[in-house]
Amino acid sequence: MRSYFVRHTERISVRNEDLRKLWDENRIAIHYPAEKSGMGQEDSRSLNPEDYYGKQGRDRTAISRLVELAKDGGYVWTESFVSEDKTAKAGYVKPGTRIELRDVRWGLRGRDEPKRKDGDPAVLKTAYQGEDRTPPRAQVGLRAGRPQQGTILRWDVGERLARFVQGQPPMHEWANLSTAQHEAVCAEYLREKHEGRPELPRLSRLLLPAGRALQDVDLHGLADDGREVFGQVTYHPRGSAPVKRKLAALKPYGKRGAHLVFFCRGTGPRSNGGVHFVSCEAEVMPWLDDDDGYAGA
Structure with a gap:
């Protein structure tokens, strides 16, 4: 089963309080409000990757990864700037998990978006990542290998994340x-x-x-x-x-x-x-x- 890395930075244009609620509920979330035709009057609610493009196909890839994770299941390491103690969460998304569309509000944090303003309705695509484990600071093997960019990515860490989520000791193998x-x-x-x-x-x-x-x-x-x-x-x-x-x-x-x-x-x-x-x-x-x-x- 695959492992994934999910990151929420201040670039996600949603109010902090909405993101914090999702964080407390152990839900991963992505935004991507615009389809291939551009930003509409309302945020896109589509879960079809072919409806998206974005810079170098970024939006389409992110939607694909979320759909794949929800369908097949996987282990997830999540980080969010709204975490008060800056800790990460590690959890397990069960196969067949339903993707829930969450109605929230835009929060631009000073950025310019011609068709949106602070407080406008926003739509996030979310999935429950199960009961989480908080990786200790000493979990340097996983922390050091975190992807440097991207919102939701496949993470090639072998069995390391799976064993951590399952509470098992790491295997002493090169892989x-x-x-x-x-x-x-x-x-x-x-x-x-x-x-x-x-x-x-x-x-x-x-x-x-x-x-x-x-x-x-x-x-x-x-x-x-x-x-x-x-x-x-x-x-x-x-x-x-x-x-x-x-x-x-x-x-x-x-x-x-x-x-x-x-x-x-x-x-x-x-x-x-x-x-x-x-x-x-x-x-x-x-x-x-x-x-x-x-x-x-």
């Missing part, structure tokens, strides 16, 4: 770590010497934060021999089309004698064309499991 955690762990892996992998560079220091290096690389640092290290970290399996594309983008960084390291799933030759391959599942994860410092984290 259960976020992208940010993958990158951080791979950087730490390079800081140590590993039996059977003497050819790997030993990372002395990062020159940029993991995951925020350059467009084509996730790790950029200095090895203990003074040479630069460029690394790519991906969840895709070795030999897949995405890995081939990322590998082609990584190789030019080795022209000045830099170390190149590629972390991915699967196994194969450890070195290929000047690039050191490291298996995330067969090498990095066992190292992580054996590290006492990380085992309890």
Whole structure:
């Protein structure tokens, strides 16, 4: 079952008190008042994605996601600016949940909307997300991987959100770590010497934060021999089309004698064309499991 991320920011042009009531009722909501023909005299009440377009199809996609979530069910992480303590909520939308149209009022917060004014009737599309769990601040794995933009999105977090909502402990598997955690762990892996992998560079220091290096690389640092290290970290399996594309983008960084390291799933030759391959599942994860410092984290 899929996981979803829902965000209510001040860009949603509805009164705070209406949004707070929905928040207290554990209901997710989206607005999208205009259909393809433009803003009408009344907010659209349609649940047909084909009636919407918006910038780059944004409105249509949002309606599609809500309809999909209500029909198929899914786990939801919700955030709203009206939450007094700025906490998130995590819950479960049951398959076959009815989408309820909620009549509320526009709240423009100083923005200009030619066909609307504060207090005009507004229509939200809402769905009940069930009894919620409040994710603690320490739930950094999920928090760090939150989408940076968008109102309602599919969220590729494996089983992590589902297990949290169900009250189960997280699985200690590579698939259960976020992208940010993958990158951080791979950087730490390079800081140590590993039996059977003497050819790997030993990372002395990062020159940029993991995951925020350059467009084509996730790790950029200095090895203990003074040479630069460029690394790519991906969840895709070795030999897949995405890995081939990322590998082609990584190789030019080795022209000045830099170390190149590629972390991915699967196994194969450890070195290929000047690039050191490291298996995330067969090498990095066992190292992580054996590290006492990380085992309890």
